[in-house]
Amino acid sequence: MTESLHTEILVIGWGKAGKTLAGVMGRAGRSVTLVEQSTDMVGGTCINIGCVPTKALVHQADVRREDDDPAAYFRGAVQSRDILIDKLNAANREMLESVDQVRLVVGGRAEFTGPKQVRVTGGSDELDITADAVVLNTGAVPRTIDVPGADGPRVHDSTSIQHVDPFPARLAIVGAGPVALEFASMFAQFGSDVTLLEHGARILRIEDEDVAESVRQALGDQGVRILTQAQTTAIEDAADGVRLRTGVGDVTADAVLVAVGRLPATEGLGLGTAGVEVGQRGEVVVDDLLRTSAEGVWAVGDVNGGPQQTYVSLDDHRIVTSQLNGSGRRSRADRIAVPTTIFLTPPLGRVGLSEHEAREAGKAFHVHVKAVGEIAAMPRPRTLGETHGLIKFVVDADTDEILGAALHTVDAQELVNLVALAMRTGTTAAQLRDGIWTHPSTTEALNEVLVTPGVS
Numbered sequence: 001m002t003e004s005l006h007t008e009i010l011v012i013g014w015g016k017a018g019k020t021l022a023g024v025m026g027r028a029g030r031s032v033t034l035v036e037q038s039t040d041m042v043g044g045t046c047i048n049i050g051c052v053p054t055k056a057l058v059h060q061a062d063v064r065r066e067d068d069d070p071a072a073y074f075r076g077a078v079q080s081r082d083i084l085i086d087k088l089n090a091a092n093r094e095m096l097e098s099v100d101q102v103r104l105v106v107g108g109r110a111e112f113t114g115p116k117q118v119r120v121t122g123g124s125d126e127l128d129i130t131a132d133a134v135v136l137n138t139g140a141v142p143r144t145i146d147v148p149g150a151d152g153p154r155v156h157d158s159t160s161i162q163h164v165d166p167f168p169a170r171l172a173i174v175g176a177g178p179v180a181l182e183f184a185s186m187f188a189q190f191g192s193d194v195t196l197l198e199h200g201a202r203i204l205r206i207e208d209e210d211v212a213e214s215v216r217q218a219l220g221d222q223g224v225r226i227l228t229q230a231q232t233t234a235i236e237d238a239a240d241g242v243r244l245r246t247g248v249g250d251v252t253a254d255a256v257l258v259a260v261g262r263l264p265a266t267e268g269l270g271l272g273t274a275g276v277e278v279g280q281r282g283e284v285v286v287d288d289l290l291r292t293s294a295e296g297v298w299a300v301g302d303v304n305g306g307p308q309q310t311y312v313s314l315d316d317h318r319i320v321t322s323q324l325n326g327s328g329r330r331s332r333a334d335r336i337a338v339p340t341t342i343f344l345t346p347p348l349g350r351v352g353l354s355e356h357e358a359r360e361a362g363k364a365f366h367v368h369v370k371a372v373g374e375i376a377a378m379p380r381p382r383t384l385g386e387t388h389g390l391i392k393f394v395v396d397a398d399t400d401e402i403l404g405a406a407l408h409t410v411d412a413q414e415l416v417n418l419v420a421l422a423m424r425t426g427t428t429a430a431q432l433r434d435g436i437w438t439h440p441s442t443t444e445a446l447n448e449v450l451v452t453p454g455v456s
């Protein structure tokens with residue numbers, strides 16, 4: 001059956017930016033149609049297969065006791081992950097179903113048939129939609145590696161590994177980005193024997209050496225084996241598992257996770273038909289207002305090639321919403337000090353310049369750095385029994401403002417937001433150092449680390 005409709009705003013993909021924009025614009029009385037290809041993905045990547053389920057698993061892994069049977073414990077952890085995700089998926093649907101002006105089309109793939117004209121196909125049903133404005137929010141998909149055996153049944157991506165069965169006593173992970181590191185730390189805590197295959201000279205190459213070394217030590221103490229210069233050339237079935245051939249020797253495992261990045265999801269969208277330009281990395285090309293090359297078409301979230309973070313996608317929505325329903329002045333260029341966190345145990349929070357980036361930028365700066373275990377004024381890690389890590393600040397020698405920070409410590413995912421705010425507001429290192437902070441908290445590190453003699 002073919003139906004047609006016209007809508008003011010068409011959102012393709014139920015990502016963070018798109019769902020937020022749909023709710024805001026619908027509540028403002030504008031007619032919105034949101035198309036999502038899969039019922040399993042209502043609410044998008046973050047809540048169904050990305051941030052939230054993985055952090056639920058990280059938490060479960062952290063609280064596992066040494067004598068818990070790994071396989072049985074993992075099954076229980078996955079069950080509680082699934083219960084949580086089902087609830088969030090349903091809550092996301094309810095959030096938009098309750099907005100009268102929003103029409104939801106779930107279970108059909110959208111493809112452009114002309115400028116601002118889309119066909120949605122789901123089974124034998126078709127829906128032709130024309131729109132005044134189109135917002136592309138199709139996300140990203142896991143990149144694969146082009147080696148023999150990479151499509152084998154025991155080779156997983158970040159989605160399927162969350163339900164891996166049987167539990168892998170030995171897990172090999174190809175890649176060393178946030179996905180690889182988070183799963184390495186998590187599976188080691190679940191009781192797997194984890195080998196991480198990094199194809200470069202060291203993990204976290206964009207970070208300072210002392211920061212990367214701090215993470216390496218924490219992972220090592222969890223039992224993660226890191227092989228560097230390990231280019232995977234083949235994945236083969238073997239009698240005792242699956243064998244990865246690498247330039248530095250073979251690795252045998254029960255399961256493999258390939259985590260070598262995520263590519264913007266543009267396949268099959270018919271972007272050429274819509275006059276939407278795609279760049280060399282497969283991303284939809286946008287300007288700072290997230291406008292594509294086609295008039296009236298915007299791209300938000302991972303698909304536009306920006307940082308792949310949920311909160312960046314959320315900010316993308318603010319930029320487009322401001323054009324559809326506001327001053328239109330909000331821009332990507334306004335972003336200052338956007339923090340990140342890799343949810344290791346303990347997590348690594350990062351914001352601003354690293355030491356080597358500050359040096360390359362020709363800045364005059366001081367470095368304040370201290371190992372977490374040596375920070376007497378911060379008992380919080382000791383109360384949690386997790387004293388790995390390092391806290392490092394790069395401070396402008398002329399203005400005393402924070403240029404950047406690396407926070408490898410418990411609670412880093414919170415503390416990094418405070419430091420980011422300090423950077424945005426021009427709060428000085430001395431003000432942070434002399435601040436009154438609750439006790440026992442991780443923020444107290446500021447009282448001590450920023451007192452240490454700054455090394456120029």
Ligand SMILES: Cc1cc2nc3c(=O)[nH]c(=O)nc-3n(C[C@H](O)[C@H](O)[C@H](O)COP(=O)(O)OP(=O)(O)OC[C@H]3O[C@@H](n4cnc5c(N)ncnc54)[C@H](O)[C@@H]3O)c2cc1C
Binds near residue numbers: 037044109302307308
């Ligand atoms: C394992 C993992 C862990 C992560 N952890 C974190 C974290 O801790 N913190 C963080 O900030 N970020 C994290 N991320 C990244 C974060 O999940 C993404 O940056 C974010 O979800 C991107 O959202 P989005 O708005 O681009 O769209 P998405 O949420 O990806 O939504 C896109 C939607 O579009 C749908 N779609 C695609 N094509 C079509 C089509 N043709 N027709 C209809 N629908 C379509 C898809 O099914 C999907 O539901 C993680 C990612 C992964 C994979």
Ligand SMILES: NC(=O)c1ccc[n+]([C@@H]2O[C@H](COP(=O)([O-])OP(=O)(O)OC[C@H]3O[C@@H](n4cnc5c(N)ncnc54)[C@H](O)[C@@H]3O)[C@@H](O)[C@H]2O)c1
Binds near residue numbers: 199
């Ligand atoms: N906590 C978070 O905020 C969080 C968590 C998970 C994912 N994410 C986002 O999801 C996106 C995807 O993450 P990711 O870790 O998959 O990708 P990534 O692009 O961040 O890292 C991929 C890593 O794989 C390595 N690599 C590439 N090809 C390889 C090969 N053939 N062999 C071995 N290594 C190879 C790269 O050098 C890189 O270190 C990232 O942009 C990230 O920001 C964020």
